[in-house]
Amino acid sequence: MRVLLVGAGGVGTAITRIAARRDFLTHMVVADHDPARAEAAVAALKDYDGHAERFSARHLDASDEEAVRRLIAETRCDVLLNAVDPRFVMPLFRAALAAGIHYLDMAMSLSAPHATRPYENCGTKLGDGQFALAEQWDRAGRLALVGMGVEPGLSDVFARHAADELFDEIEEIGVRDGANLTVEGYDFAPSFSIWTTIEECLNPPVIYEKDRGWFTTAPFSEPEVFDFPEGIGPVECVNVEHEEVLLIPRWVDARRVTFKYGLGDDFIAKLKTLHALGLDSTAKVTVPGADGRPAEVSPRDVVAACLPDPAALGDRMTGKTCAGTWVKGTKDGAAREVYLYHVVDNEWSMREYGCQAVVWQTAINPVIALELLAGSTWTSTGVLGPEALPARPFVDLLEEYGSPWGLREEG
Numbered sequence: 001m002r003v004l005l006v007g008a009g010g011v012g013t014a015i016t017r018i019a020a021r022r023d024f025l026t027h028m029v030v031a032d033h034d035p036a037r038a039e040a041a042v043a044a045l046k047d048y049d050g051h052a053e054r055f056s057a058r059h060l061d062a063s064d065e066e067a068v069r070r071l072i073a074e075t076r077c078d079v080l081l082n083a084v085d086p087r088f089v090m091p092l093f094r095a096a097l098a099a100g101i102h103y104l105d106m107a108m109s110l111s112a113p114h115a116t117r118p119y120e121n122c123g124t125k126l127g128d129g130q131f132a133l134a135e136q137w138d139r140a141g142r143l144a145l146v147g148m149g150v151e152p153g154l155s156d157v158f159a160r161h162a163a164d165e166l167f168d169e170i171e172e173i174g175v176r177d178g179a180n181l182t183v184e185g186y187d188f189a190p191s192f193s194i195w196t197t198i199e200e201c202l203n204p205p206v207i208y209e210k211d212r213g214w215f216t217t218a219p220f221s222e223p224e225v226f227d228f229p230e231g232i233g234p235v236e237c238v239n240v241e242h243e244e245v246l247l248i249p250r251w252v253d254a255r256r257v258t259f260k261y262g263l264g265d266d267f268i269a270k271l272k273t274l275h276a277l278g279l280d281s282t283a284k285v286t287v288p289g290a291d292g293r294p295a296e297v298s299p300r301d302v303v304a305a306c307l308p309d310p311a312a313l314g315d316r317m318t319g320k321t322c323a324g325t326w327v328k329g330t331k332d333g334a335a336r337e338v339y340l341y342h343v344v345d346n347e348w349s350m351r352e353y354g355c356q357a358v359v360w361q362t363a364i365n366p367v368i369a370l371e372l373l374a375g376s377t378w379t380s381t382g383v384l385g386p387e388a389l390p391a392r393p394f395v396d397l398l399e400e401y402g403s404p405w406g407l408r409e410e411g
Contacts, residue, residue: 010311
């Protein structure tokens with residue numbers, strides 16, 4: 001399999017280090033708008049003797065569909081793996097379709113709030129732009145596997161696994177994400193892209209109920225304390241907009257689906273302040289440039305530029321991150337609740353891969369999906385989420401990658 005990886009940031013770099021240890025990959029082209037970043041990701045693979053020659057670096061503007069199509073043709077890649085932020089989903093998605101190759105991403109096309117009732121009704125939902133082209137992907141005989149990171153991604157696989165093997169009927173599926181990570185020397189240092197974090201945390205969260213369909217609520221609503229495993233402990237979680245709520249109900253029969261994220265009061269307060277000041281906006285404003293001339297900048301891009309690069313925080317981070325799916329329903333006539341989870345210790349991921357825990361946990365899942373596609377274990381066409389495909393091969397391969405998952409009976 002020949003893969004075009006677009007994005008050589010923290011997650012993209014982690015993808016290269018995980019994929020370098022697997023034999024299914026014939027070649028991976030690592031492309032980024034910053035050529036030096038792509039070259040650095042490839043150069044770091046020299047530690048993997050006998051594997052570095054399978055990787056090469058290229059420059060690419062992810063917003064330029066024609067440039068993406070040209071690079072696909074030139075490099076003869078079979079699949080495009082999107083590891084850039086959601087602003088670039090649609091140009092990459094369309095370019096892969098036009099080029100006739102498969103496509104994977106870890107975050108879906110952007111949403112837009114309802115114009116008049118943003119905290120009640122959905123406007124444009126996450127992924128609507130991609131699902132609008134589903135028939136074209138199906139006719140082309142190609143697969144667009146969307147939301148194939150950790151959350152969304154592994155969390156969706158867990159939902160499928162629960163439906164297939166653990167439950168007869170499902171009342172509720174709730175994705176719950178929490179961590180006890182700290183970063184030495186920083187009061188505020190997000191472990192993932194602040195651009196994406198602002199997008200998902202300040203947009204109206206979506207909830208699904210079978211009798212009502214999809215609807216929205218206010219940001220940070222319905223707080224609950226969830227006890228996370230392996231020493232992380234109780235963390236307050238709140239509703240956040242996330243792809244699982246838009247994906248799981250399409251393929252898994254459940255009466256209710258939610259996503260809640262353990263943010264913490266301080267993090268929520270800072271996000272609310274950014275919103276109050278308009279610093280979460282992506283619309284460009286005019287400011288004086290260094291030479292005195294007017295310059296146009298996005299406030300959110302300025303915030304991102306002022307914060308440390310999450311990929312570079314690994315040496316200062318301690319603790320664990322947990323992604324998982326809580327499921328409530330019945331099995332053999334008896335009530336059952338379980339939490340399927342995946343925990344990564346930052347000390348381990350730094351020692352084994354030189355990557356901080358959050359980006360490594362995100363990166364392993366698209367690599368596993370690529371291996372399942374390369375071996376024709378997963379075969380399909382159209383625009384699909386991870387829960388549309390068999391879960392057992394995925395969770396078994398996760399174990400083989402040396403990163404076990406857990407199942408905790410609740411109640």
